[in-house]
Each structure stands twice: as C-alpha cells, then as structure tokens.
Amino acid sequence: MLGNFNYCNPTRLYFGENALDSLKYELQKFGRNILLTYGGGSIKKSGIYDDVIKILNLCGKNVIELPGVMSNPTLEKLYEGCELARKNNIDLILAVGGGSVCDYSKAVSVSTYCEGDAWEKYFINMEEVNNKIIPVGCILTMVGTGSEMNGGSVITNHAKKLKVGRVFGEDVFPKFSILNPVYTFTIPKYQMVAGFFDIMSHIMEQYFSGDDDNTSDYIAEGLMKSLITSSLIAVEDPKNYEARSNIMWTATWALNTLIAKAKSTDWEVHMIGQAVGAVTNATHGMTLAAVSLAYYNKIKSYGLKKFARFAVNVWGINPAGKTDNELADAGLKALEDWMNKIGVVMHLAELGVNESMYQDIVDGTFLLEGGYKILTRDDVIEILKASM
C-alpha cells in the first residue's frame, strides 16, 4: 500500500427489502421540485414506479418525469434532461433504474448549469466541475455499474461514434441510494448476467495493476469470490435473495473507489468495450465479456505473478508443482469456465461486430497507462480479431 491518497465516500446507502421506507426521510432534505428519471417503463410493470410516486406525493413533491433514458444514454438525451431540469428549477434528480439511469442523472446534475457545452467541457476536456450541481438520489433496479456510490457517468455521442466515461468528484456522488435486492429479481437474464460480468470486470481492472502486496488486492479477491459464488446460484435461481443481495452489495463495493486505493488501475477493457458499445449499441457488460479473455491473454505475460495469484486466491487452484505461467493459464481458464456457466457473450460477432467496424472501434478506444501493458492500436486490432 504505497503513495498518498484520500478517501471519503459520502453516499448514504439504504439496503434491504424495506430500503424504500427510508425515501421519505431523504426527501425531507431537498426542495420541492423532483426530476424523476427512468428507462423504458419496466419500473411501471414491476410496481416500483407506483411505490415511488406514492411516497413523492405523500411528501408533497412536485414531480417532473423524464422517462426513456436508454441503456447507453445519448448526448441528445442529456441535453433534453438539462433543459427540463433548468426550466423546472429542479432540487433533486431521483434516478430509478440501473447504472445507465444513475450515470445519466449525474451527467444532467453537472451539465444543467454548465456554461458552454457540457460534452466538450466535462466529457472531452475533462474539466473540473465549477458550476452548480443538482443533487442526485438513486433507487437501484439493476446491479453492475456501481453508479449508486460513485461519481461515474457515461454518455454516448453517436455523431462522433464515441462512448465516454467520466468519473466526477465526491460532490457528484449520489447523496443517497436505495438498494433493494428484490427489485433486481425481474431483470431479464441477459441483462442480469451482463451486470455480473460488469462487476467482475470492475474488480479485475483494479486488481490487475501494480506489483506490490496490497490490502486493496485482498479485498478485491474477497469480492470476486463472493461474486463468483453468488452468481452461479443466481443464474439457476434468480429469486434467491441471499445470492442477489450479496451480488448487489459486491457491485457497490467493486466500484466505489475503495479497491482502487493505492492502485494504478487498468481500465483498458472498459475502453475497448465502450468503443464497441459506441459502434454497436450493445449491452455494456457483454461488450466487456466479449473482449476480456483476448485482452487478458494478451497482457498476461506482463503481469504474470498477479495472474498466478489470481488463479490461486480467487479460483482456488492448487499451486503445487505449477509454474507461474501454468497457474496464470489455469486462472484464465477458470474465468472462461465461469463466464460460460453464467452465460455471457463470448464473441464480438454475437454483438454484431464485423471487420468493417474495427477502424471505428480502434479510433474510439482510449489507450491508458495504468495496467501491465500499454496497448498499441495494433494490439487493439489483434484483441478484436481474437474476440470474434
């Protein structure tokens, strides 16, 4: 554990089957005008929408609805939300949905009062936020992104074929998040397992960096083991409360800054995955799954000791008589087996990628420096080919 860092996570979490009961207390802290953001309407079918509206009404709130937040929120949608928020003098953005809705709400939160173009300022130039920030609260219905307890936000600019993630500071973190595992029971299986892989990818991208023996790595190993165990239960029995609740809690801690402490962190899989998403509009977690094995096989030799440790500490592979290289291979094989068992997309072709898209994907892939190997554009092409 080296270097200097700060830690503070101000988000207040309410967890469990009765978590929504706390919404009324949180609402007292904010003004009257609530922007209610949500997606395609599944919260209406599940009844969550009615429950939330009832509480908002009881608390005397003025609710402005903003439905139709898509799974890869677009720049046009961001501008729409900003206009609505400005016009209605919004006091709190209440996101009801998965990571996309939370991500989107944070983008509206910082962009509404931005002078100049928010896309240029906050997603391209990555400037510090220096305007009024509208508070955000989340009611989570899908797990994976960790957006409920961090400053992450991802916006897709289709005109530019760019899907850009930005991590804002703690003043943009949700003020509160309501995490009821039961809300995740009715997610379609495809979305559910995409979320599982997103969680795994978050943990791996922080874990596979650095060569010291680090408390963050041990916590990451624990989170991976919890996820692996519970995900295998959940794919067979999606309404298993214990499994779904473990996964929900693991997802939050996988990406709320804790296990990144004292780590350089990699995030290259997310860069490639996001570039695939910008071109195909495919589900985020599946874009990560489709490129991960090729990526990790590519960088394995540059961080061999860590890959060997991954095999032993996460997958329980007996190291006796094995070289680091054999262990590393066995670990990645175990990862592959788990991916097959939970049923993620294993090939880019299944997401609609074809060779003609390679150039756009490479152009849209930011090449980062935190992992075991800095990729070249040729490396990315190779990874895409190997992922087909």
Add this chain to the structure above:
Amino acid sequence: MLGNFNYCNPTRLYFGENALDSLKYELQKFGRNILLTYGGGSIKKSGIYDDVIKILNLCGKNVIELPGVMSNPTLEKLYEGCELARKNNIDLILAVGGGSVCDYSKAVSVSTYCEGDAWEKYFINMEEVNNKIIPVGCILTMVGTGSEMNGGSVITNHAKKLKVGRVFGEDVFPKFSILNPVYTFTIPKYQMVAGFFDIMSHIMEQYFSGDDDNTSDYIAEGLMKSLITSSLIAVEDPKNYEARSNIMWTATWALNTLIAKAKSTDWEVHMIGQAVGAVTNATHGMTLAAVSLAYYNKIKSYGLKKFARFAVNVWGINPAGKTDNELADAGLKALEDWMNKIGVVMHLAELGVNESMYQDIVDGTFLLEGGYKILTRDDVIEILKASM
C-alpha cells in the same frame, strides 16, 4: 446478505507519507479553539508534536493542550477533558495518538455538554446523544482500534472495576483522520503486536457470527489475509513501509462498520478482554490475545462450518480428506502459530491475572448474544482458567 441496514461513513481519510499536509485544509473548517489531546509524550520525541503545533500556529489556532491520556482512559480523565473543553469553548478536538487518544477524544466530544453524568448516560444506560457534539479529528500514531473511522469509545471506571466500550453514531465519527504509516514505525514492539492482534480480533469477532454466505465474510477473509502477510513482515522489519501501510489500512477497514453489515457480530472476546483490562490495566490487544484461543476452542463446535471455512479461506489449509472438525482445529492451530510468530501474550498469567481476580473479571464481562454461543458465567470462568 440478509436483513435491512444502512451504511454511511462520513470520515475523510488522508493516507500516506504526506498525509499531514492536508491538516491545514481541514483546520479551515473549524473555529479557533483547538483541544489537542495526546498521551505520554512519545509524539514529542518523534517530532510529530512539533509538526502539528507548527501547522496549528500557521493556521492561527488557539491551542489548549491536554496531555497524559493513558492507554486505558479513565473516567477521571474524561471529566478533566470535559471541563477543559467547556471552559475553553472548544471548536475541534484534535487527537494525536493511538486508539486510546481517539477513543478518549470522542468521549469528551459527546460528554462535554451532557446534562447529567456522562458515564451513567452514555456508558451505562447507552442513551442516544442529544446534546452538542464537539467535532473530532485524528492524527493516528498507532494502529489497531480502528477508532479513526468509527464511533467507538472505551472508558475505564476503576472505582467500579468496569471498562466499557460504546459505539456512537456517525455524527460522533472523526470528521477527518490523518494516517501516515511512518508515524507507526517507532512504536515499541509490544504495543505494535498488541495492535496487530486487536485488528485480527476485530475481524474475527465480526466474521464468527451468522451462518449464511455473506459478502462481508469474503471481505473479512481478505482483510485477515492481508494482515497476516504484512504482520509477519513487520515483526521482522518494523520500518517496512509497505507492510505497515497495509496494516494501517486494514485496521481502518476492520472496524469502520463495513464488515459488520448483515452480520450479528460476536464481540464476546472484547467483553472478556475489557474485563481483564479493567482489573489489570493490561494492554488491550494483549488481553484479547490471552483469552482468544480458549474462547474460540470453547465455541468452535457451535459454528463448526465457519471455523472450517476460516481454515481453508484464511489460512490456506487444504480441505482434502479432512472433516469440518479437523479443519476447524487446523485453522485454530494456524492462528496459534501466527500468534506465536508475531509474539503476542498467550497466557493471562503474564498479564498479572491470578485466581483471586476471576470473580471481578466475570462480574465485569457483559454476556452478549451475537456469536455462535451465548456464554454463561461458568463458561467465562472456564475460559479464564484455560487462558492462564
């Protein structure tokens, strides 16, 4: 992961060799009158005192010193601090020291403006704090208690032969804590390893409860593994920054409410250890070490599966061909070996306990309900005997 719980930890942490540089920013948030609490003067020898005073002076603060906070802070000392804080209209209590100084400062924080007797109200009747709370900041020089990021406070009443721990709510948590691993390099070895065992005990007392498969347990296992690895390095090489920094960070996360989530938690070892401390004034971590093996052997059969898991997941014992009972024994043997290697006190007699004290220790031991077995007074006597 079952039940309903909330999570919010507002403490801001500054970690690393340059962590003290952030003190000046934090001091801006508070008024002029600072109560500087510390222990026996080791911070003067190490130079930390001078560094802190320099920053306080540069920030124009009015510093009221309160030295002499002992390792088991007494009720008399608490009253002294309250009087000083009230008389000087203190805006911030700045604790420079280990867990005792932090614990003590939190007790002063809630007790200064308490109507009626704070001992009775907050440590015996465990009432909610309903008076003004003076903010606390910590500069940590010793690790173990986790007091830097929680609401814990322990006060010893020698007249009543009681050492009582209280966990206050998040409004009593330190507003900030400065964690520089280098500050821990000069602690005497006895205190250092006592701290190591205190950390281990915190984790084990949360881990050994409940029978579900819980994310908190996986995180706890990661923390234990990190502690075991780094403690073995630190006893050989106390100035090993990586090891000491891992231990410092592990200690914070071992007792800041995270791994207690969705757990009933045990804490009986702390109850017995504190009762021993009240009678002998022995070092906290050593009182825990001296009774732990007897305690865990006593309760082992009531939580056998968890003890077997402990052996495999924490100590890496190969489960092949072993019964749960054999695994549990092997895990406790591994714990014992580690305790011997780091050099903690293994017998109560070494702490000055003799048979004539048994009654007072049993009388001072609160019998809790969260663990695998609710002890009787006879059980406590048996554990004391087996710990001699």
